[in-house]
Every structure is written in C-alpha cells, then in structure tokens.
Amino acid sequence: MTASPPGAFDLGRTGQVFAAAKSAGRGALVGFLHVGYPDVPQSLRALRALCGSNERPGVDLVEIGMPYSDPMMDGVTVQQAGTRALARGVRTRDAFAAAEAVAATGTPAVVMTYWNLIERYGADRFARDLASAGGSGAITPDLTPDEAAEWLAVSDAHGLDRIFLVSPSSSDERIAATLAACRGWVYATAVMGVTGTRTSVSSAAPELVRRIRAIDPDAVIGVGLGISDGAQAREVTGFADAAIVGSALVRTLLDAEAAGTPDDLEALRRLVANLVDGVRTGAPAAGPRLVTA
Structure with a gap:
C-alpha cells in the first residue's frame, strides 16, 4: 500500500x-x-450529554467505546468502566443503539472497538448495522492497514470512515501506509503505552504530528x-486538528x-x-481544508 499524494487525504x-471547526477558527x-x-x-444519557445542548456546546465528535475483555490499549480508568459494563451484560448491538442516540442529537459518532x-459479529454485518444506526465510522486500535483488507472493503461498501492509529514509534513508512488507508482522520497516540489522564501533554505529540504533516500536509489528525482538562486540550489543538479525551470523562x-x-451527570457536563x-479559545493548528462539494 502506498500513501495518497499530498492533498488527496x-x-x-x-x-x-474537524475542517468545519478549523474554518470557524477553533480546534x-x-x-x-x-x-x-x-x-x-x-x-446513552451520558453519551448524549457529551453533545451539549442549545445553551451549552458539546463535543464535535463522540467516540463510543465497545467494552472488551482484553483491552490492551486501555488504562485502568477505562478498563474499570469496561469491565463493569461487560459484567452488567452489554452487547455489541448496544453500540448501534448508542450511535443512533448520538446521531439523533446532530453530533456524529464513531465506534472504538477491537x-x-x-x-465475531461479522464485518459486513457490523458495518451495515453501524451505518444503518447513523454511525459515521470506526476506530480500530489493534488493526493495521496491511491486515485490514476485509474492513477496507466493507467500510467502503457502507460509506464508513476508518480511523487507524499511529504512535511515536511508527516508522515513516508505517505512517504513510496508515494515512493512505484512513478515511476521516488519523489517530495519533501522544505517548507510548495505555490510556490515562496526565498532568502535561506528551512532548512526543508535537513531533509525531510534525512527521505526519511532512508526509501529507492535508492529513487530519x-x-x-x-x-484531562481544557488547558491541555487547548495546547493539543495548537498543533493538531482535534483533542481526544477519554479517561477524564x-x-x-x-x-x-x-x-x-x-x-x-453534572460533573461530566462541567468537564x-x-x-x-x-x-x-486557542488558535487552531494549520490543517485540513473544508470541502463543500
């Protein structure tokens, strides 16, 4: 697989x-x-609360986590919630109900799943049901583009975005291949290791974004x-297109x-x-151009 030429992301x-947010002068x-x-x-109530209200704006995109028994990327906080959700009987089909609930607010949603x-659900069936529920795509943290032929095909068939991950340890060749396979945006993991709130933004994050932009200046990141808070989110959107927050929420x-x-849910809404x-409130990074056609 080769990278898309610059401007073709x-x-x-x-x-x-993300591009619309940037056009509005923000991250x-x-x-x-x-x-x-x-x-x-x-x-479902909590996911809808992320979307805000007429009086209080919310997130631009909701990431719906599907609890998994062996979440290799999840830190302690996310694992605790996921383990309890599994014990209480959550099923894959509940992710489609969540996508439908979020989409009804007007906020797009993607599913994060291993x-x-x-x-196990069936890749084509999963893509079909997610699209039917109003979902916009999926983040697949343990799937690499060179092993994703089936997902590439079914996501194309059902019009879903596909978000793959890169990390500070990714080679330039791996980053290029990942960008070529992504549709929507690429997920840049700011640190090596698992999820969790931190007191400062990783120093590796700006360098990783710089490397991605060097390969494709139009990549959405x-x-x-x-x-964990607004100050860190502002810092991140000073060099990337979007800040992704999980463990703190x-x-x-x-x-x-x-x-x-x-x-x-008041603490959730305050955060x-x-x-x-x-x-x-921060100056957005140089990044994607809004396509209106």
Whole structure:
C-alpha cells in the first residue's frame, strides 16, 4: 500500500467535522465514553450529554467505546468502566443503539472497538448495522492497514470512515501506509503505552504530528491519550486538528457511581464545558481544508 499524494487525504464524514471547526477558527473536540457503563440506559444519557445542548456546546465528535475483555490499549480508568459494563451484560448491538442516540442529537459518532468484536459479529454485518444506526465510522486500535483488507472493503461498501492509529514509534513508512488507508482522520497516540489522564501533554505529540504533516500536509489528525482538562486540550489543538479525551470523562462516571449517585451527570457536563472552552479559545493548528462539494 502506498500513501495518497499530498492533498488527496480523504476527509470522509468526520474529517469534514474537524475542517468545519478549523474554518470557524477553533480546534475540534472528541469525547469518549463506553456504552454500557454504568448500564446501557444511563450510558446513552451520558453519551448524549457529551453533545451539549442549545445553551451549552458539546463535543464535535463522540467516540463510543465497545467494552472488551482484553483491552490492551486501555488504562485502568477505562478498563474499570469496561469491565463493569461487560459484567452488567452489554452487547455489541448496544453500540448501534448508542450511535443512533448520538446521531439523533446532530453530533456524529464513531465506534472504538477491537477487531475481534467486529470479526465475531461479522464485518459486513457490523458495518451495515453501524451505518444503518447513523454511525459515521470506526476506530480500530489493534488493526493495521496491511491486515485490514476485509474492513477496507466493507467500510467502503457502507460509506464508513476508518480511523487507524499511529504512535511515536511508527516508522515513516508505517505512517504513510496508515494515512493512505484512513478515511476521516488519523489517530495519533501522544505517548507510548495505555490510556490515562496526565498532568502535561506528551512532548512526543508535537513531533509525531510534525512527521505526519511532512508526509501529507492535508492529513487530519486527532491526538489522544492523556488529555484531562481544557488547558491541555487547548495546547493539543495548537498543533493538531482535534483533542481526544477519554479517561477524564470516564472518571466522572466512576466517581458518581462510587458516591452512590450514578445518575448524576453534572460533573461530566462541567468537564465537557471546560474542554469545550479550551478548544474554542486557542488558535487552531494549520490543517485540513473544508470541502463543500
């Protein structure tokens, strides 16, 4: 597989969202929560809360996590929520209900899932059902482009974006191949290791984004792993197109359950507001061009 020539990066559906944010003079925000935690109905409420309201803007894109029994990329916080969701009976089909619930708010949604869950469900069936539910695509952290022939085919057939990951250890050749396979945007992991909030943004993140831009200046880049507040989100959108936040959002739900108030989403809403303020007050990075045709 060879890289697309500069300017040919496929924005798909979700890359257009990031480009629209940039055209508005700001960075984009992606928020992650598991479907199924603390239970399926409450998780749908929480996912909708990420989208904000008429009075309070929310994230630009929702990342719906599918709990998995062996989440190699997830840190302790995300693993805790995912393990409890599995114990409480969450199923793959619940991700489609989540995509439908988010799409109904007008905010696009992608599913983050390990390939084994797609394979067990049936790749074409999964892509069909996700698209039918209003989902925009999927992030597949353990699937590399050279092993993704089936996913490339079914995502094309059903019009889904596909987001692959690169890391600071990725070679330039690997980055180029990944960009060629992506549609929508590429997920740049800011640190080596698993997810989790951190007190500062990884110094490796700007260098990784620089390397990606050197290979394709029009690539759309989301940076994740470690962002915990608006200040860090602002810092990230100063050099990337979008800040991806997961563990910090999940932590608000774990804390609410620990306090005996699992239905209380106020801490989640406050954090979303803080993150939104962060990405809307910093100067956006140079990046994708909005395609209106």
